[in-house]
Amino acid sequence: MTGPRSGWKRLGTLGFLAAGGCILTTSPDWVVTSGFIGVSGIPVEVISSPDTVAAGASFIVVVTTFGSRTCTRPAGADVTVSGLIASVLPLDSIPRRGDTVCTRDLSSFPRNVSLTFGTAGQGVISVTGRGDHGDTTIGRPIAVR
Secondary structure, eight states: OOSHHHHHHHHHHHHHHHHTTOEEOSSOEEEEEEOEEEOTTSOOOOEEOOSEEOTTOOEEEEEEEEEOTTTOEEEEEEEEEETTEEEEEEEEEEEEESSOEEOOOOEEEEEEEEEOOSSOEEEEEEEEEEETTEEEEEEEEEEEO
16 A cells, blocks of 8 residues: 555554554664563463483473563573582573564573483572562472482
């Protein structure tokens, strides 16, 4: 469609995006930060792992962060295992500012993390990230045999 009506249609779309809480920015500048894992009032599964694993054998844990579908990109994770405690810091890339429209939807961004516990016992997978009210940590017990 061309003519004056198409201009109004574009203005209406821009108004809808602005009213929907989108952020319009001017120059892309992405930064890597800890992932968003704490969503108040919404049940989310941040850690998905087996209940039992073998000592000395690597296994996969799925760690999920959350954010805008258009403005969140999974960027891996920092992992440290000390004894029977695995600490995972999921990382996401988000725009600092830029020619980016950030929608206000809540999408999930899973990533596979490889872990190995060296000894048998009761282990803990501890995931630290951003939450609604600052840094937050979510833990999950795991049996290591």
